[in-house]
Amino acid sequence: MKHAFSKLLLAIIIISFLAPACKPKGVESAVSGDAAQKTYVAPGKYDEFYDFVSGGFSGQMSVYGIPSGRLFRVIPVFSVDPEKGYGYSEETKAMLNTSHGFVPWDDLHHIALSETDGVQDGRWVFGNGNNTPRIARVDLKTFRTAEIIEIPNSAGNHSSPFITENSEYVVAGTRFSIPMDNSNDDVPINTYKQNFRGTVSFIAVDKNTGGMKINFQILLPGVNFDLARAGKGKSHGWMFFSCYNSERANTLLEVNASQKDKDFILCVNWKKAEEYLAAGKGQKQSVKYAHNLYDEKKHMASSTIENEVTVLDPKDCPDMVYFMPCPKSPHGCDTDPTGEYIVGSGKLAAVIPVFSFTKIQQAIASKNFDGDYEGIPVLKYDAVLHGEVQKPGLGPLHTEFDANGNAYTSFFVSSEVVKWNIKDLKVLDRVPTYYSVGHLSVPGGPTKKPWGKYLIAYNKITKDRYLPTGPELAQSAQLYDISGDKMKLILDFPTIGEPHYAEAIPADLIMKNSQKIYKIEENANPYATIGDKNARVERKGNEVHVYMTAIRSHFTPDNIEGVKMGDVVYFHVTNLEQDWDVPHGFAVKGANNAELLIMPGETQTLSWKPEKPGVYPMYCTDFCSALHQEMQGYIRVSAAGSNVPITFSTGKTNPEPAPAPSK
Amino acid sequence: MKLKQITILTLLLSGTIITLIACGSGGEKKTTETTQPAATTTDNAQKEKDNKRGIGKFTKVDIPATLDKAMADAGNKIYDTKCMSCHRLTDEKLVGPGWKGVTSRRTPEWIMNFATNTDEMLANDPQAQALLETCLVRMPNQSLTDDDARHVYEFMRKNDGVK
Numbered sequence: 001m002k003h004a005f006s007k008l009l010l011a012i013i014i015i016s017f018l019a020p021a022c023k024p025k026g027v028e029s030a031v032s033g034d035a036a037q038k039t040y041v042a043p044g045k046y047d048e049f050y051d052f053v054s055g056g057f058s059g060q061m062s063v064y065g066i067p068s069g070r071l072f073r074v075i076p077v078f079s080v081d082p083e084k085g086y087g088y089s090e091e092t093k094a095m096l097n098t099s100h101g102f103v104p105w106d107d108l109h110h111i112a113l114s115e116t117d118g119v120q121d122g123r124w125v126f127g128n129g130n131n132t133p134r135i136a137r138v139d140l141k142t143f144r145t146a147e148i149i150e151i152p153n154s155a156g157n158h159s160s161p162f163i164t165e166n167s168e169y170v171v172a173g174t175r176f177s178i179p180m181d182n183s184n185d186d187v188p189i190n191t192y193k194q195n196f197r198g199t200v201s202f203i204a205v206d207k208n209t210g211g212m213k214i215n216f217q218i219l220l221p222g223v224n225f226d227l228a229r230a231g232k233g234k235s236h237g238w239m240f241f242s243c244y245n246s247e248r249a250n251t252l253l254e255v256n257a258s259q260k261d262k263d264f265i266l267c268v269n270w271k272k273a274e275e276y277l278a279a280g281k282g283q284k285q286s287v288k289y290a291h292n293l294y295d296e297k298k299h300m301a302s303s304t305i306e307n308e309v310t311v312l313d314p315k316d317c318p319d320m321v322y323f324m325p326c327p328k329s330p331h332g333c334d335t336d337p338t339g340e341y342i343v344g345s346g347k348l349a350a351v352i353p354v355f356s357f358t359k360i361q362q363a364i365a366s367k368n369f370d371g372d373y374e375g376i377p378v379l380k381y382d383a384v385l386h387g388e389v390q391k392p393g394l395g396p397l398h399t400e401f402d403a404n405g406n407a408y409t410s411f412f413v414s415s416e417v418v419k420w421n422i423k424d425l426k427v428l429d430r431v432p433t434y435y436s437v438g439h440l441s442v443p444g445g446p447t448k449k450p451w452g453k454y455l456i457a458y459n460k461i462t463k464d465r466y467l468p469t470g471p472e473l474a475q476s477a478q479l480y481d482i483s484g485d486k487m488k489l490i491l492d493f494p495t496i497g498e499p500h501y502a503e504a505i506p507a508d509l510i511m512k513n514s515q516k517i518y519k520i521e522e523n524a525n526p527y528a529t530i531g532d533k534n535a536r537v538e539r540k541g542n543e544v545h546v547y548m549t550a551i552r553s554h555f556t557p558d559n560i561e562g563v564k565m566g567d568v569v570y571f572h573v574t575n576l577e578q579d580w581d582v583p584h585g586f587a588v589k590g591a592n593n594a595e596l597l598i599m600p601g602e603t604q605t606l607s608w609k610p611e612k613p614g615v616y617p618m619y620c621t622d623f624c625s626a627l628h629q630e631m632q633g634y635i636r637v638s639a640a641g642s643n644v645p646i647t648f649s650t651g652k653t654n655p656e657p658a659p660a661p662s663k
Numbered sequence: 664m665k666l667k668q669i670t671i672l673t674l675l676l677s678g679t680i681i682t683l684i685a686c687g688s689g690g691e692k693k694t695t696e697t698t699q700p701a702a703t704t705t706d707n708a709q710k711e712k713d714n715k716r717g718i719g720k721f722t723k724v725d726i727p728a729t730l731d732k733a734m735a736d737a738g739n740k741i742y743d744t745k746c747m748s749c750h751r752l753t754d755e756k757l758v759g760p761g762w763k764g765v766t767s768r769r770t771p772e773w774i775m776n777f778a779t780n781t782d783e784m785l786a787n788d789p790q791a792q793a794l795l796e797t798c799l800v801r802m803p804n805q806s807l808t809d810d811d812a813r814h815v816y817e818f819m820r821k822n823d824g825v826k
Contacts, residue, residue: 551803
């Protein structure tokens with residue numbers, strides 16, 4: 001009896017503590033009571049999902065854990081990263097080469113995880129470079145950028161890199177239409193309608209290596225291609241691209257590209273395109289674009305400039321592309337898990353149109369067209385429409401799906417996520433976002449097999465969500481539990497850059513393949529130092545090559561003399577460690593460069609041009625052992641005409657005195 | 664009869680220890696604690712022998728009297744790449760101890776366990792811990808295979824003058 005009483009007392013005390021926290025108060029009222037339990041991942045425990053998040057104007061890709069919202073890694077993709085030496089080391093510079101030369105930055109908007117039979121397979125993740133059109137492939141064994149391919153005949157590679165259900169293709173569509181690369185492109189801007197064209201590119205992905213190749217481009221009218229999705233299941237073999245500016249305006253698009261009641265979704269029958277390609281209907285065009293590959297064995301990137309691309313013109317290839325009318329500047333264009341429904345989201349529309357793939361096929365078969373646009377047949381809106389979601393909200397942008405026949409659409413203007421049923425188009429639930437949501441992501445949401453459970457909203461406006469940090473704020477993401485009928489906000493987390501699209505994938509599809517070290521026996525870098533016996537310094541004209549090893553906690557060699565003014569010194573540092581999570585860093589005083597961060601078994605090279613004679617310290621930047629602070633050395637630089645010979649050593653306690661520099 | 668009992672007891676106890684270690688719940692402290700009760704019930708000779716073997720999969724390695732030259736050469740190659748940065752072939756201590764005489768100071772089992780099971784040895788083996796106290800840099804796990812470890816041991820024997 002007494003025991004029961006004390007239990008009751010305890011319960012009352014707990015409740016009285018919890019009660020104030022449950023009290024509705026402003027925006028916090030949207031948070032459900034069990035949010036902490038649902039997002040708490042105890043120390044040492046793992047998250048359920050990896051979340052690959054585009055970095056937007058940071059040019060990188062970040063990796064978070066869901067449901068905790070913890071940041072694990074920022075993968076350098078299109079922007080240099082001095083922290084990792086990416087774009088600074090001799091080995092990685094070539095990754096950022098383009099037909100415009102070395103480009104140290106880009107704007108990464110969208111993520112595409114590789115798929116097999118419409119299900120995420122955890123092998124690669126692709127991202128697009130928006131500004132200088134490129135697609136990157138990141139290898140999910142190493143979480144490193146493995147390949148970057150530039151896209152010719154393109155500007156503003158926005159509707160990219162959306163992927164087909166067996167990763168046959170990632171696509172790239174031009175946001176800006178432009179004069180084609182091989183034409184006379186010095187033309188008056190107001191000749192837009194005559195001279196500017198758009199393209200969509202189909203980049204084939206090798207199913208074993210992931211290697212990319214531009215299989216073909218399709219030449220299209222000068223509209224702005226925006227987003228895309230592949231068909232799946234019954235619509236596999238088709239790709240859908242939203243486009244705006246069917247007015248083909250070249251100035252003040254905010255007004256001039258919003259004149260028409262409807263723009264288009266472009267439907268591409270890419271299997272048909274492949275037939276035309278095989279039949280030789282393509283035209284080979286002379287263009288220039290860079291193709292960069294990172295060799296995992298040599299730990300080194302190479303860049304090749306390609307000279308040719310094959311272009312298919314719809315006028316030579318009937319029944320390959322169709323325009324489907326879509327209200328008011330469509331943005332998102334998302335296919336549901338069955339592949340039957342294509343959801344268009346007009347940024348200025350008051351409804352969400354849902355198109356039926358079956359009806360599209362029927363309309364094509366019966367030539368139920370509403371004329372043509374620049375020679376391309378336009379399907380009749382009513383003939384292909386499954387239905388419209390009425391009064392969903394203001395400013396629909398993007399739609400993701402769960403496995404239960406529900407769609408989730410983001411509304412930028414009214415700052416909310418709306419859940420609706422795909423079949424009967426009824427709105428089921430709505431929740432506010434803070435604030436002005438852009439993309440949404442459900443784990444597996446764009447595939448045939450959504451994993452569901454969570455929805456993440458990537459908001460464009462942060463305002464008062466976090467402690468203020470001056471005028472510039474972190475972008476805000478919000479996590480919702482969607483396992484029940486009602487969506488529940490359970491977490492806010494800040495993000496890197498400005499995320500656009502993101503994709504989440506169950507952790508076990510990735511973590512089992514994660515690489516721990518580079519095997520030293522397989523290190524094929526031509527500048528590798530495999531063992532201290534091979535550590536040395538060599539002069540080649542005015543180049544000094546330092547073949548150096550690093551292991552806890554010293555460099556070999558760590559005393560170097562004989563460098564002269566006018567020399568370029570190349571530090572080729574090999575990390576001899578063979579244990580997980582023991583990188584060494586390398587930095588030299590005054591280097592107009594970054595540091596190196598060298599993984600176990602890897603070789604990386606830093607170039608350094610000394611600016612005056614003297615003794616320069618160098619040291620390990622990544623805390624590696626109790627004697628990390630001892631991991632250092634010196635390099636002596638003498639005047640140009642000096643007779644100081646090249647010498648090098650480590651641990652030589654009684655070195656012979658090197659001669660003083662001759663004057 | 665007595666000997667047999669002790670053997671069974673030892674087997675049982677070591678089984679418990681292995682199970683406890685395999686659970687991975689304890690980390691350094693717990694596994695150290697669990698070795699202590701085992702030590703009190705094992706006779707001193709056995710304890711000393713176990714300590715000399717270290718912790719790991721190598722419990723008994725048969726070493727022939729003469730050198731296997733091919734193995735020693737393979738070991739030399741591994742030494743050049745993975746060991747030389749810290750270990751001299753003389754008795755000079757660099758980062759780690761010099762290798763001269765190591766095959767008479769240590770059992771082959773202890774050396775091979777240390778080379779392949781480095782982190783656990785540093786966590787739980789008293790002799791490895793004593794070395795860490797003098798060297799202060801944890802010996803890196805250099806991802807040696809079992810064969811690699813045997814080859815390196817043969818190279819150590821060659822270095823110690825075995826023909």
